[in-house]
Amino acid sequence: MTHHESTGTSHDEHQPLGNDDAKPEPLQRKVHTKSRRGCYNCKKRRIKCPENHPTCTQCTRHRLECKWPELYINKAEEVVKMSPTIPQQVELSTPVFNMRDFRLFHHFIHDAYPIIEPIDNESTWTHKIPCIAHNYNFLLHAMLALSASDIEATSGKPSSELAQAAISHRILAIKSFNRALSAGLHTSEEGNAMLATCWILLYQSILIDQGFSEYLTFVRGCVLVLLQMGSKNLKFLFMNLVSDDEIEKTRPYLQHMPAVDLRSVDAAYASLEGLGPLCEREVEKMLQQRLLEIVRNFYISSCDGYISWLKGSVFFTCQISHAEFLAMIDPSHVVGQLLLSHMAAVHTLITPIKPNERAGRKNLHFAKGLVRWLEVAHANIDPRMRSYYEWPTKRAEEVREWLQHEQASAT
Missing domain, CATH: 4.10.240.10 (Zn(2)-C6 fungal-type DNA-binding domain)
Known part of the structure; x- marks a missing residue:
């Protein structure tokens, strides 16, 4: 081995400098x-x-x-x-997401994605939304939250692990979503991620015992995001959204809906009319009249009643202020709670007939959620108001019997 190879230096670095007769000093290996x-x-x-x-x-x-x-x-x-x-x-x-979360993500794509409004968006939920989820924490946490709630609800067995995962991811999704909403909406992808998050959290509210007010809150959130996206001409991934024109496009999907039992429609209409003397505030009168209009449309056809319901959902976002909305869902607001009980009961008229996008699986979550919401609302009724709750209470019993029949036939 040569000297320059052993020291790692080049040959030129060891040429003698100055006097040629000078004796070189002995080199030391490091x-x-x-x-x-x-x-x-x-x-x-x-x-x-x-x-x-x-x-x-x-x-x-x-x-x-x-x-x-x-x-x-x-x-x-x-x-x-x-x-x-x-x-x-x-x-x-430590990873942010664990192996259980991968299972939840897979379950969302195959079984837990929302199948309620907007109609005919299955491919959006199973392909387009998962493809952008990694860019938005609020969307990903919302997907995992709903998936955990869906697994627990479908199994019929309480699971502290799944319940904890569902609420943890839900809280993280809401916190992250609120921060993003405060920062403003800038791109189509961001808008669609926010819109999907609202729909997912709305759908998860169905699986929460006292989730009706949260359900209505996220209905407002959906329309808020839609209005912002529309004002900025951003492209929607979803079809058949909440504008009247878009909702009317869903008629071809609804023509074969089974008829609603007219005895239930009669009972709903009579009960809603009986609330008239109690509705003193303008917002209370508006909601009562909107519910009456929905029920009247069921006399025409199930399709007309369902479309009227879709259009009526915008009431809580476009026609009342945030302060009025908060007052309406306040548990101490007696007339507000009575109207919301009737609203949930009217929704049960739709549940057995609404279209099901997911082949091979009936969506019973919404019906079960509505029954739970009604049971919670009726748990502490003022005795003086009990007669006004007669139809919603009876309707909850009817839906519970229908659910038992559906579950029995499935087995």
Whole structure:
């Protein structure tokens, strides 16, 4: 081995300088400790490897592919703790999402995505929305929250693990969504992610015992995002949205809906008319009249009643203020709670007849949710108001019987 090879210096660096007769001083070999875990290139060149992972300084300088012995690779965690030169981005850390979340994500795509409004958007939920979820924490957490709630509800067995996952992801989704909404809506993708998040959280509210007010809150959220996207001419991934023109386009999907029992329609109309003397505020009168209009349309056809319901859902966002909305859902607002009970009961007229996009699986979640909401609303009725709750209470019993029949036939 030549001298310049052993020291790692070039030949020109050892040409004599000055007086040719001067005697060269004896050269000293650098002393260093052995590198037992260095890379293959440093070992081959017999130089000390700095052992900084994944590419050591020597290999970086000479543009070589840095390869390490298997022993070194197997002790990656120990090396991370030892080496101060490892970039921050490759340090080991606790993952944000775990293996259970991957299962929840898969379940959302195959079984848990919303099948309520907007109609005819199955491919959007199973393909387009999952493709953008990784860019928006609020959307991804919402998907995982709904999926956890859906698995628990479908199994029929309480699970503290799934319940905790559902509420944790829901809280994270709402917090992240509120921050994003405050920052403003800028792109079509961002708008569609926000819109999907509202619909997912709305749908999860159905699986929460006291979720009716949250359900209505997210109805408002959906329309708010829709209006913002429309004002900025942003492109929608979803079809058949909440404008009257878009809703009318759903008629071809609804022509074969079964008829609603007219005895239930009669009972609903009579009960709603009886609320007239109690409705003193303008917002109360508006909601009572809107519910009466929906019920009247069921006399024409199930399709007309269902479309009237879709159009009526915009009432809570476009026709009343935020302060009026909060007053309406306040548990201490007696007339407001009575009207909301009737609203949930009117919705049960739709549940058995509404179209089902997901082949091979009946959507009973909404019916079960409506019954739970009615049971909660009727748990602490003022005795003086009990007669006004007679039809919603009876309707809850009818839907419960229908659910038992559907579940029995499924088995």
